[in-house]
Amino acid sequence: MRRLLVPSAALLWGLQFAFLNPALALLLVALFNATPAEVGWVLAVYNASGFVASLLLPAYADRAKDYLRPMLACGALTLALSALLAASTALPLAVVGLIVLGGPAGVGSSLLFAQLKHSGAGPADVMNTRAIVSFAWVAGPPLATLIMGTLGNRAILLALAGVAILNVATTAAMLKQRRPVDADVQPRHEDPDGGRGFSKAGVAAVVLGFIALQATNSAAVSIMGLFVTQGLGAGIVWAGIALGVSAALEIPALFLIGRLARRFSSRALIASGCVAGIAYYGLMAFVSNPAALIALQVLNAWFFGIVAGVGLTLFQRLIPRPGLASGLYTNTRRLGAIVSGPIIAFGSTTAIGYPGVFAACAALTVLALALIVLSGRKARGIPPTERQAEAVPPAAASS
Structure with a gap:
């Protein structure tokens, strides 16, 4: 069970982005009647929020040396964002939700890789996990368009909420399974770079x-x-x-x-x-x-x-x-x-x-x-x- 948690988390975080990001422009037009110009600036401020959150939230996690609880919060924010977008009919409220909830929610994947490094995972483990995220991006957009085409545009928000719930559950399980690392035991990963430093x-x-x-x-x-x-x-x-x-x-x-x-x-x-x-x-x-x-x-x-x-x-x-x-x-x-x-x-x-x-x-x-x-x-x-x-x-x- 423990070995499946990280691959499952990688797949779920990958699906979250693969569901939301490609469909977001379409949702803004279909649900909020946004013009092309409005779509452009909404995506700009949404990405700006994600940029800031990608610096501030991991910095907090570094200070606390805890990456799983912030990941849990990111899953909860995703659930809140999907609920807000599904219930709202006003573009300004949707924009506020994307800035306040969507930007920080998108940091979950970065925190997962930070947790891998913090727990002593080697480069091969990180790359294998990244491959699972790539798989989610191969399967996610076609699945999202299928859901929207057959069940309607708002249905993708229900799917996103389902992914968020699974993200919360997976991260909670990782928290429960987490064990402290012995400070005297260093992970034995070969370093082909030979420990060469960079200025x-x-x-x-x-x-x-x-x-x-x-x-x-x-x-x-x-x-x-x-x-x-x-x-x-x-x-x-x-x-x-x-x-x-x-x-x-x-x-x-x-x-x-x-x-x-x-x-x-x-x-x-x-x-x-x-x-x-x-x-x-x-x-x-x-x-x-x-x-x-x-x-x-x-x-x-x-x-x-x-x-x-x-x-x-x-x-x-x-x-x-x-x-x-x-x-x-x-x-x-x-x-x-x-x-x-x-x-x-x-x-x-x-x-x-x-x-x-x-x-x-x-x-x-x-x-x-x-x-x-x-x-x-x-x-x-x-x-x-x-x-x-x-x-x-x-x-x-x-x-």
Whole structure:
């Protein structure tokens, strides 16, 4: 039973986001008659709330050295949000609910990964758990659209409430099963990075590098439909197939990356992912048919599997506080989504049109690779003993 709790929690938190986020714009229009402009600013303030909550709530959990009780609160907030959206008919009230309840509720997944790090889980465990979240994203959106199509738009809120109740129950079970970690016993996880330290400038470079990588992924996903219909002259269904294939391939990629993480350093794995990303974006600029588009998703899956899996574990290794590390990594995706706007604007105005977006993404991935791979080489003034101490999970040092 204990072994099923973390995978179950990962699946449920993944489903929560996979149900709500893709359907939120549709719900705003269908339930509250929001205009396109209103949808835009509502999503902006909702994401801003999530950005702030991803910094404040994990910081509180780090100070308390307790990640499960805040997770429990996030599940309760999700339940409250689904009830408010189902009962409300006024857009301003819905917006208040999304800011006050929805933003903090979305931190639950970050707290789950912080709890894994706090309890001494190794990189492979984190990546395997991340693979389950990816599976939820493969199954969640089609299931959400099926529920909305057959039972009506409000039915997805009932499904979201059901997921929230299960999240609360799963987290409560994890609290009940939780056992203190002996401070004298350190988890025995091999560190292929050899305890190499990063300077503060190096950590900042890693953060900037991952914002850039997240931005390329966000830009590529955002313009996929336009690229397929206007660039390739194919049906929009091929865009959905391509994104679905990439998401499905990401799951076995994460499991494989988890095994490789025991043998290869973070920088080596990130380099392999960036090389795959550069090849993917570069070749996408020359794609001329749907078959080639689908075939290239193998490269895309490896690229984003590295960004999602190794990125999270690298942040947890570089930043001593598990909550802050997971929250900051989550926010690189939010910031990357913001940066993707200028990438799309610049790339699409080039002579080659939408393929120019992929060319711009390839160039930005080269820059991100240089930032991340070179960032750890100039760490100074960190004695080997301190570096080893930093590699010890907080649970072993403070529980």
